[in-house]
Amino acid sequence: MVSGGDDTPDKNPPGSSQSSGRTPDPSFSIPTELPTRLPTKLPTLPSRLPTELPTGFPTDLPSEFPSDLESLIPLAGDEVPYYMLRTGDCFNADTANPGQAAKRACGEPHDAEVVKVVELEGGYATDAALKNAAYALCRSPLEREAAEQPAGTVRGSLVQYPDTAGYRLGIDNVACSLAADLGSDTRKLTTPLT
16 A cells, blocks of 8 residues: 555545536637648559449440430530520521520520420320320410410410420420411511510
């Protein structure tokens, strides 16, 4: 047994703690100096990482792509796939490429203006079912907007929708547009719809 200079027991023997009933106040300090030396050695990558690209690609990719695959890829210049059009966009339509639209300023001659963009919901097994659903979604907005136009301004409507393969890929936008004479160079819209 070891003891101190007197025979009184140690008030705080090793391994014990004493509490005065008072909670210590935390103190915060912010370093006043920034380190002057930065590390110069960068970490190295593990040696087991591949150094070449894989050569075997899957061969069981889905073979069902939209019949108008070019409509999925944005084109050069002012041409875009119809599903990228927004409400109020004015455009020229190419009857040979119904999935495409050449955007135009609404103050310049153009074929059509998008009245509303709506989304298809549900399952559709055929192109005819998609067409019927798209036309049903566009009917009211097109009729309402056409009724507000000055007489003789618009002569038709254009409803652009995906085919079944495009719909399965996630293209669900339908562009509902009012148009002048589509496919004809004689009549164009020249101002935004009112």
